Amino acid sequence: MKVIFNKTDLIDATNIVLKAVSSKTTMPILTCILIEAANEEIKMTGNDLELAIETKVSGIISEEGSIAVDAKLFSDIIRKLPEGNITIAQVGEVINISCEKSNFNIQGKNAEDFTRFPSIETNEYICISEFTLKDVVRQTIFSVAQNDNNKLMTGELFEIEGDNLKVVSLDGHRISIRNIKLRENYKQKKVIIPGKTLLEISRIIPGDSEKDVYIFFSDNYVVFEFGNTVVLSRLIEGEYFKIDKMLSSDYEVKMTVNKKDFLESIDRSLLLVRESDKKPIVMNISDEKLDVSMNTVIGTLKEEIEIKKEGKDLKIGFNPRFLSDALRAIDDEEVDIYMVNAKSPCFIRDNDNSYIYFILPISFIA
Amino acid sequence: MKVIFNKTDLIDATNIVLKAVSSKTTMPILTCILIEAANEEIKMTGNDLELAIETKVSGIISEEGSIAVDAKLFSDIIRKLPEGNITIAQVGEVINISCEKSNFNIQGKNAEDFTRFPSIETNEYICISEFTLKDVVRQTIFSVAQNDNNKLMTGELFEIEGDNLKVVSLDGHRISIRNIKLRENYKQKKVIIPGKTLLEISRIIPGDSEKDVYIFFSDNYVVFEFGNTVVLSRLIEGEYFKIDKMLSSDYEVKMTVNKKDFLESIDRSLLLVRESDKKPIVMNISDEKLDVSMNTVIGTLKEEIEIKKEGKDLKIGFNPRFLSDALRAIDDEEVDIYMVNAKSPCFIRDNDNSYIYFILPISFIA
Numbered sequence: 001m002k003v004i005f006n007k008t009d010l011i012d013a014t015n016i017v018l019k020a021v022s023s024k025t026t027m028p029i030l031t032c033i034l035i036e037a038a039n040e041e042i043k044m045t046g047n048d049l050e051l052a053i054e055t056k057v058s059g060i061i062s063e064e065g066s067i068a069v070d071a072k073l074f075s076d077i078i079r080k081l082p083e084g085n086i087t088i089a090q091v092g093e094v095i096n097i098s099c100e101k102s103n104f105n106i107q108g109k110n111a112e113d114f115t116r117f118p119s120i121e122t123n124e125y126i127c128i129s130e131f132t133l134k135d136v137v138r139q140t141i142f143s144v145a146q147n148d149n150n151k152l153m154t155g156e157l158f159e160i161e162g163d164n165l166k167v168v169s170l171d172g173h174r175i176s177i178r179n180i181k182l183r184e185n186y187k188q189k190k191v192i193i194p195g196k197t198l199l200e201i202s203r204i205i206p207g208d209s210e211k212d213v214y215i216f217f218s219d220n221y222v223v224f225e226f227g228n229t230v231v232l233s234r235l236i237e238g239e240y241f242k243i244d245k246m247l248s249s250d251y252e253v254k255m256t257v258n259k260k261d262f263l264e265s266i267d268r269s270l271l272l273v274r275e276s277d278k279k280p281i282v283m284n285i286s287d288e289k290l291d292v293s294m295n296t297v298i299g300t301l302k303e304e305i306e307i308k309k310e311g312k313d314l315k316i317g318f319n320p321r322f323l324s325d326a327l328r329a330i331d332d333e334e335v336d337i338y339m340v341n342a343k344s345p346c347f348i349r350d351n352d353n354s355y356i357y358f359i360l361p362i363s364f365i366a
Numbered sequence: 367m368k369v370i371f372n373k374t375d376l377i378d379a380t381n382i383v384l385k386a387v388s389s390k391t392t393m394p395i396l397t398c399i400l401i402e403a404a405n406e407e408i409k410m411t412g413n414d415l416e417l418a419i420e421t422k423v424s425g426i427i428s429e430e431g432s433i434a435v436d437a438k439l440f441s442d443i444i445r446k447l448p449e450g451n452i453t454i455a456q457v458g459e460v461i462n463i464s465c466e467k468s469n470f471n472i473q474g475k476n477a478e479d480f481t482r483f484p485s486i487e488t489n490e491y492i493c494i495s496e497f498t499l500k501d502v503v504r505q506t507i508f509s510v511a512q513n514d515n516n517k518l519m520t521g522e523l524f525e526i527e528g529d530n531l532k533v534v535s536l537d538g539h540r541i542s543i544r545n546i547k548l549r550e551n552y553k554q555k556k557v558i559i560p561g562k563t564l565l566e567i568s569r570i571i572p573g574d575s576e577k578d579v580y581i582f583f584s585d586n587y588v589v590f591e592f593g594n595t596v597v598l599s600r601l602i603e604g605e606y607f608k609i610d611k612m613l614s615s616d617y618e619v620k621m622t623v624n625k626k627d628f629l630e631s632i633d634r635s636l637l638l639v640r641e642s643d644k645k646p647i648v649m650n651i652s653d654e655k656l657d658v659s660m661n662t663v664i665g666t667l668k669e670e671i672e673i674k675k676e677g678k679d680l681k682i683g684f685n686p687r688f689l690s691d692a693l694r695a696i697d698d699e700e701v702d703i704y705m706v707n708a709k710s711p712c713f714i715r716d717n718d719n720s721y722i723y724f725i726l727p728i729s730f731i732a
Contacts, residue, residue, distance in 0.1 A: 073637065073664065080634045102634060106665030268446045268468060271439065298439065299472030 001065025001090040003037045005057065007078065007099070010086055013044050013057035014075050016229055019200040020046035020053040021071040029068060034114045035088065036066035046071065047115050051197050053204070054117055056228040065090050066111035077104055117232060122216035122223055126160055126186050130226055131209035136167050136178050137202035139329040139355065143322075144195035145171040155192040155236040158215075162186070168243060169195070174322050175243055175358040176329070192240055193222050197233035204229065247356065251338035251347070255285055256308040259335050262290075263327045265303045266320045269294035272301055273320065280317030280364045285309060285339075294320070316342045317364035326357035367431025367456040369403045371423065373444065373465070376452055379410050379423035380441050382595055385566040386412035386419040387437040395434060400480045401454065402432040412437065413481050417563050419570070420483055422594040431456050432477035443470055483598060488582030488589055492526055492552050496592055497575035502533050502544050503568035505695040505721065509688075510561035511537040521558040521602040524581075528552070534609060535561070540688050541609055541724040542695065558606055559588050563599035570595065613722065617704035617713070621651055622674040625701050628656075629693045631669045632686045635660035638667055639686065646683030646730045651675060651705075660686070682708045683730035692723035 014033070022030040025048070034045040042061060045054045067090045074097075078086060081099040089096040095108040137156075145153035150172075157168040165180040201224055205213065216223040217235075224231040269281045272294050284291040290305040316339060326348050327335065338347045348357040380399070388396040391414070400411040408427065411420045433456045440463075444452060447465040455462040461474040503522075511519035516538075523534040531546040567590055571579065582589040583601075590597040635647045638660050650657040656671045682705060692714050693701065704713040714723040 076637050077634070080630070080637060082630065101670040102631070103668045104634075104638075104665055105667075106638075264446070264448065265468070268443070268470075271442050271446060272470075272472075299470055301471075302469045304467040 001035070001037050001067060001088070002063035003035070003042055003059050003061050003088050005042075005059040005086045005088065007081065007083060007086055009057055009059070010078055011075075013055050013228075014071075014078060016055045016204045017044045017046035017053050018071055018075060019204050020048050020051045020231075022048040023072075029109060029113045029115075031070055031072065032068040032109055032114065033071045033074065034066065034068050034111055036111065037061045038064050038066070045114070045117065047117070049115060050194065050234060051200060052115075052117050052232045053200075054230045054232075063089075067093070067095060068109040068111055068114045069095055069106070073106060077106070117230075118221070120218045120221050120223070120232075122218055124187060124189060124218075125214050125216040126165065126182060126189075127184075127212050127214050128165070128180065128182065129209050130205050130211045130213050131207050132180060133213050133215075133224075134202045134205050134207040136180060137198045139178055140167050140169045140176040141195060141199055141202070142325040142329070143169045143171050143174050143176040151236055152192060152238050152240060154196075155194050156198055157240045158189075158191050158193055160186050160189040162188075168240070170241060170243065173319070173360050174326070175246065175356075176326070177243075177247075177353075177356040177358075179354050189217055190240065191217055191222060192236040192238065194233060194236055197222070197231070201231055204231075246345075246358065247347075249338075251311070251340055253285060253309065253311040253314045253339045255290065255337045255339070256334055257290060257305060257337065259327055259330060259333060261305050262335070263324060265292050265305060266324045266327070268303070269301050269320050270324065272296045272298045274298070278319065278362065280362045281320040281323065282315065282317045282364050285314045285316070287313070314339055314342065316346070316361050318346070318359055318361055322359045326359060329357070330355060367401070367403050367433060367454070368429035369401070369408055369425050369427050369454050371408075371425040371452045371454065373447065373449060373452055375423055375425070376444055377441075379421050379594075380437075380444060382421045382570045383410045383412035383419045384437055384441060385570050386414050386417045386597075388414040389438075395475060395479050395481075397436055397438070398434040398475055398480065399437045399440065400432065400434045400477055402477065403427045404430050404432070411480070411483065413483070415481060416560065416600060417566060418481075418483050418598045419566075420596045420598075429455075433459070433461060434475040434477055434480045435461055435472070436475075439472060443472070483596075484587070486584045486587050486589065486598075488584055490553060490555060490584075491580050491582040492531065492548060492555075493550075493578050493580050494531070494546065494548065495575050496571050496577045496579050497573050498546060499579050499581075499590075500568045500571050500573040502546060503564045505544055506533050506535045506542040507561060507565055507568070508691040508695065509535045509537050509540050509542040517602055518558060518604050518606060520562075521560050522564055523606045524555075524557050524559055526552050526555040528554075534606070536607060536609065539685070539726050540692070541612070541722075542692070543609075543613075543719075543722040543724075545720050555583055556606065557583055557588060558602040558604065560599055560602055563588070563597070567597055570597075612711075612724065613713075615704075617677070617706055619651060619675065619677040619680045619705045621656065621703045621705070622700055623656060623671060623703065625693055625696060625699060627671050628701070629690060631658050631671060632690045632693070634669070635667050635686050636690065638662045638664045640664070644685065644728065646728045647686040647689065648681065648683045648730050651680045651682070653679070680705055680708065682712070682727050684712070684725055684727055688725045692725060695723070696721060 036043045042059045084100045086099045093108045097104040159166040163182040167178045213226040282293045290307045292303045294301045402409045408425045450466045452465045459474045463470040525532040529548040529551045533544045579592040648659045656673045658669045660667045
């Protein structure tokens with residue numbers, strides 16, 4: 001193999017496939033990326049066996065071939081090379097990387113040892129803008145469960161019905177729901193996509209609102225196609241939680257609050273909470289006023305926030321991190337929070353349910 | 367105590383004194399800063415017993431007093447408060463921090479337990495610009511020894527003779543020397559200032575070339591005064607190394623090289639060196655050309671750099687990190703490197719010796 005790249009193109013493509021390279025692994029081949037030059041096309045691939053990313057990169061092929069190379073080292077080297085075209089040549093399992101008067105030789109690995117992309121049937125799909133996909137991941141990923149105790153909770157539900165895409169994540173204490181209007185009607189579909197896949201995608205997708213992502217579904221896989229890049233991930237198998245019966249539009253208190261004021265107040269209360277602590281922020285809701293308080297071994301905080309309120313007065317406690325996560329995911333200036341009593345969840349939602357954040361309260365000493 | 371601050375003033379002052387607060391200590395009082403309001407002056411102090419920083423901050427004193435407060439928590443709280451004036455009131459050992467409708471109560475500590483600034487005689491001093499002090503620390507601090515095996519090597523020599531300030535640091539493998547022309551003549555003086563002190567000073571000093579720093583010397587202490595801030599540090603006791611006999615202006619090879627090209631090449635060679643490795647970068651100096659090579663288990667690098675050369679050809683090896691550190695500290699576009707043979711140190715210096723970087727070579731397999 002011998003290929004000549006423009007430096008910027010090569011760095012961009014490497015950054016993309018790096019997202020599917022394991023840093024912690026006992027299998028050296030998983031720390032590699034694959035470079036393939038064949039049929040007038042240069043492809044780079046990363047594959048950590050859960051997630052695989054393949055991207056095309058432009059360049060001049062003067063000799064076809066393929067080789068795997070340590071991803072971190074390769075990435076560091078090309079970044080530090082002088083400005084100019086970068087030539088990558090393979091001599092046996094040695095990779096020669098040269099640019100101007102700089103000449104590196106490093107050990108490569110046999111391309112045959114690299115796990116290829118499985119080829120899969122993909123006749124079902126949806127199409128959304130890069131911006132929408134990136135945004136919906138940001139708005140829901142935080143309430144995916146952090147540990148593997150329940151595999152289903154580590155993924156997000158993508159449910160398509162007609163022209164609606166519903167994205168759901170939950171971790172046992174809270175549920176995040178986003179409803180997105182699609183541009184056309186699609187066949188009914190329900191899949192659970194690993195949170196890690198969505199996080200990595202949201203990192204590599206440029207987020208252009210004018211550019212589209214095609215999401216293809218097979219029985220076991222989901223494939224994202226955008227720009228020159230294809231991302232493939234296993235789906236999580238199983239039946240997702242039935243959340244509809246947990247959602248209710250009944251309420252006894254509706255509070256409308258300025259999002260920024262409320263969020264800043266919660267962030268301040270977090271200064272008094274140690275990482276392992278589960279101290280509630282106590283909200284005392286009365287007419288036109290929300291009293292917020294936090295009381296820990298470190299100190300106390302009391303704040304007063306202006307609100308609009310409908311319904312009865314209520315004193316209720318929440319995990320401040322959960323409130324903070326949900327509020328950060330909302331772009332509205334004012335948010336409506338619906339509650340029933342101190343033992344029932346609150347719902348932060350807009351009028352047309354484009355977002356619903358469900359958070360369970362925690363008990364507090366009155 | 368009750369004092370009202372402008373938020374920005376209070377944050378700036380806190381950031382300064384934070385530099386003298388221990389994060390790792392078993393004595394809780396050392397994690398605190400002291401706030402004192404007396405005689406129409408508000409002072410904040412940090413003191414980790416090696417380094418003490420005191421700064422004045424403007425504010426309105428409505429009740430005099432003093433209290434110590436956990437530095438990290440205090441800093442986090444004032445940063446997160448809403449825009450507006452911040453009132454700090456002391457009620458017993460509780461500190462009340464309030465701003466707009468936000469109201470924190472945290473535990474303080476008795477000001478009496480805080481270690482005060484020692485008062486010291488300071489009749490000898492020099493005066494240099496903030497910019498010069500900040501710059502000379504940057505240009506020398508890297509060759510201070512990282513471990514305590516030899517206490518003298520953890521400090522920098524500041525030697526004043528007439529209108530010349532010589533700053534020296536060394537770690538047994540290299541020596542960095544800077545000579546600075548002072549604006550007037552001062553009394554002869556030689557002190558060893560702890561590297562840590564200089565590093566922290568260089569972080570808090572604004573670096574204005576129009577503003578001056580006064581450096582006062584006593585037998586055991588050095589005091590830096592600039593703006594509203596006073597920094598006090600113990601000196602390192604002992605006789606500094608006699609370096610003059612190690613310096614020689616004889617040479618058999620003089621190489622002139624573009625600093626940026628050489629530095630980039632060295633940085634690339636470092637990609638092949640693991641942290642614990644002591645692999646040399648081998649420089650093969652011939653007429654008009656420098657061949658640089660690095661050979662490790664990770665791979666090999668060969669580069670060619672244009673140079674101007676006087677004297678014989680030479681092949682010599684250096685720790686690439688030491689070369690890189692010295693070159694980074696030099697602002698010239700072209701540097702002159704003087705060598706004798708493969709076993710003798712190189713000197714990177716300019717014509718008037720405003721800087722001299724001495725680096726010992728390391729042996730290599732030819």
